[in-house]
Amino acid sequence: MLKLDILVLAAHPDDAELGCSGTIAAQVAKGNKVGVVDLTHGEMGTRGTPELRLQEAAHAAEILGLSIRENMGFQDIFFKDDTEHQLKLIQVIRKYQPEIVLANAITDRHPDHGKGASLAANACFMSGLTKIETWQDGVKQAAWRPKFVYHYIQNNYIQPDFIVDISEFWDTKVQSIAAFSSQFYDPKK
Secondary structure: OOOOOEEEEEOOOOHHHHHHHHHHHHHHHOOOOEEEEEEEOOOOOOOOOHHHHHHHHHHHHHHHOOOEEEEEEEOOOOOOOOHHHHHHHHHHHHHHOOOEEEEOOOOOOOHHHHHHHHHHHHHHHHOOOOOOOOEEOOEEOOOOOOOEEEEOOOOOOOOOOOOOOOHHHHHHHHHHHHOOHHHOOOOOO
């Protein structure tokens, strides 16, 4: 088992890069183990394919120096904050035992961002309940609750509770976003 200091949960591949990749890069530079788990493949997006977005996510993971990057394979647009999805996410939280979870914005233009935020917050709380049993590779997982759950700002402006200075990591942030080239309109294509 790889224990993470910070686990970033993102509804779509590229949400973590757009929302908090500067913070990720800053924490990796401090020696913290950071991982990203994307909930969906972003298959309902206007541009790109699920396969291409997985490749782009892997490239962004290299740029950011992530310890892990996984994809839950939930159905884009149609996933829910329900028992089925909560239990799957609880398994991931217990697997990596992060101290901090960063998740999508609580409210945003894209409905998956708010759903992802709710699912993340609920699964983080529930993962600490010993009466919820989950298993990994045939072994019962220990209960684990992250100490903090924070939400990164995405499309809609939300007054932040705190700000992380990422000035030193701005170029890394831009490079990680650029890894998702399929998501940017190119009039030449």
